[in-house]
Amino acid sequence: MKTPYLTEREIDLELLIERVESADRGAVVTFLGTVRNHHAGREVERLEYSAYGPMAEIECERIRLEAEQQWGAAVALEHRVGALGIGDVSVAIAAAAPHRDAAFAACRHVIEQLKRRVPIWKREHFADGTVEWVDPTNELKTEEED
Amino acid sequence: MKTPYLTEREIDLELLIERVESADRGAVVTFLGTVRNHHAGREVERLEYSAYGPMAEIECERIRLEAEQQWGAAVALEHRVGALGIGDVSVAIAAAAPHRDAAFAACRHVIEQLKRRVPIWKREHFADGTVEWVDPTNELKTEEED
Amino acid sequence: MAEKLTLTVRFLARYAELLGTESATVTLSSPASVGDVLGVLRGTFPGARRLPDRPLCALNLSQVDLATPVAEGDELALLPPVAGG
Amino acid sequence: MAEKLTLTVRFLARYAELLGTESATVTLSSPASVGDVLGVLRGTFPGARRLPDRPLCALNLSQVDLATPVAEGDELALLPPVAGG
Numbered sequence: 001m002k003t004p005y006l007t008e009r010e011i012d013l014e015l016l017i018e019r020v021e022s023a024d025r026g027a028v029v030t031f032l033g034t035v036r037n038h039h040a041g042r043e044v045e046r047l048e049y050s051a052y053g054p055m056a057e058i059e060c061e062r063i064r065l066e067a068e069q070q071w072g073a074a075v076a077l078e079h080r081v082g083a084l085g086i087g088d089v090s091v092a093i094a095a096a097a098p099h100r101d102a103a104f105a106a107c108r109h110v111i112e113q114l115k116r117r118v119p120i121w122k123r124e125h126f127a128d129g130t131v132e133w134v135d136p137t138n139e140l141k142t143e144e145e146d
Numbered sequence: 147m148k149t150p151y152l153t154e155r156e157i158d159l160e161l162l163i164e165r166v167e168s169a170d171r172g173a174v175v176t177f178l179g180t181v182r183n184h185h186a187g188r189e190v191e192r193l194e195y196s197a198y199g200p201m202a203e204i205e206c207e208r209i210r211l212e213a214e215q216q217w218g219a220a221v222a223l224e225h226r227v228g229a230l231g232i233g234d235v236s237v238a239i240a241a242a243a244p245h246r247d248a249a250f251a252a253c254r255h256v257i258e259q260l261k262r263r264v265p266i267w268k269r270e271h272f273a274d275g276t277v278e279w280v281d282p283t284n285e286l287k288t289e290e291e292d
Numbered sequence: 293m294a295e296k297l298t299l300t301v302r303f304l305a306r307y308a309e310l311l312g313t314e315s316a317t318v319t320l321s322s323p324a325s326v327g328d329v330l331g332v333l334r335g336t337f338p339g340a341r342r343l344p345d346r347p348l349c350a351l352n353l354s355q356v357d358l359a360t361p362v363a364e365g366d367e368l369a370l371l372p373p374v375a376g377g
Numbered sequence: 378m379a380e381k382l383t384l385t386v387r388f389l390a391r392y393a394e395l396l397g398t399e400s401a402t403v404t405l406s407s408p409a410s411v412g413d414v415l416g417v418l419r420g421t422f423p424g425a426r427r428l429p430d431r432p433l434c435a436l437n438l439s440q441v442d443l444a445t446p447v448a449e450g451d452e453l454a455l456l457p458p459v460a461g462g
Contacts (some may be wrong), residue, residue: 120376121305266461267390
């Protein structure tokens with residue numbers, strides 16, 4: 001049975017590494033994304049991640065396969081959903097390959113594509129009490145445009 | 147007291163990560179080098195790493211500071227010396243930064259410069275019983291040139 | 293009388309707050325496109341009028357554009373700009 | 378009679394095997410350079426004749442070239458091409 005890519009539990013990087021390492025892969029590159037205590041100059045207290053689960057699983061699987069096919073790397077990844085505190089790991093990726101160029105490239109591909117394509121969202125709880133969905137595109141129309 | 151960069155004990159990646167992570171660094175990139183079971187088409191059984199210890203410590207410190215100054219990253223690294231088996235971790239690097247570009251670049255800088263500059267050598271024990279120092283430059287003169 | 297089709301629409305993350313619900317059942321005349329479903333939503337939910345003209349849409353878990361036809365029993369999801377990682 | 382200086386030379390990794398020892402004490406006339414020390418070694422240790430013309434050298438833990446002068450009490454290390462990682 002496939003391990004899901006989304007998890008509500010703490011991510012264990014060592015387990016991801018164990019899933020990709022092997023005797024013929026001499027390089028393992030990992031990426032950890034952790035919750036920072038500030039965003040756009042404002043103090044953050046905690047975060048909530050939510051996902052469109054079934055689609056996120058499919059998209060993570062696609063991205064993993066791309067990395068494996070393009071660089072011959074073995075890749076494992078997990079993204080946390082639910083409530084996270086400062087310093088908690090939100091995403092972890094492990095990429096193993098015979099040589100380090102491929103391991104670095106595969107790991108980088110996965111985080112870039114994950115941020116671009118996987119339907120996951122985050123809501124920031126700021127120290128001033130406000131709560132906001134992170135949306136760099138600021139896409140919603142204003143009430144006046146209604 | 148500074149933690150040494152060379153160690154005869156098993157490397158604990160989690161400890162390196164703990165040394166670099168902080169609430170304002172949202173990205174941690176790590177590199178693990180592990181002992182592969184083959185080299186240049188031949189089957190390897192085990193390895194020995196040796197170092198010019200005092201100089202290796204100085205050079206690792208320089209490389210760490212370069213990465214910290216150039217990318218504002220926090221970096222920790224360890225290199226194993228002594229006897230290693232297949233799959234054992236020979237080198238581990240953790241680089242943490244506010245954003246992932248800097249964390250990736252700092253981690254990559256450290257492994258590239260370490261391989262280029264730090265006085266560490268390895269001797270491979272092949273399955274056919276031969277033992278060879280790894281020397282991609284094949285620099286020694288032949289006996290005939292004596 | 294034109295044939296009708298019924299599908300489920302899911303509103304994710306911020307869009308669920310905007311529309312006040314996480315999902316809706318929409319019935320409209322067949323044939324219909326994703327864009328037609330959005331038109332019905334804008335007429336039904338006041339919050340839907342704040343949606344961008346071309347929100348990210350997934351039909352049965354695959355990304356589609358507004359011209360894609362919808363069918364009976366489909367699941368259409370409206371996705372805000374993603375922000376994982 | 379010229380003044381003499383004495384320094385320690387360390388042979389690392391493969392070079393220790395090549396020369397049959399991990400270190401040697403070399404005494405030679407002052408002033409002397411790293412290259413002069415190498416010359417003495419090549420005359421003393423048969424294995425040293427297989428060293429490259431310009432091996433990697435560190436004087437008191439800093440990389441130097443053959444023209445660098447050596448002083449009483451220095452530690453000169455001869456380093457094979459590095460292969461860590």
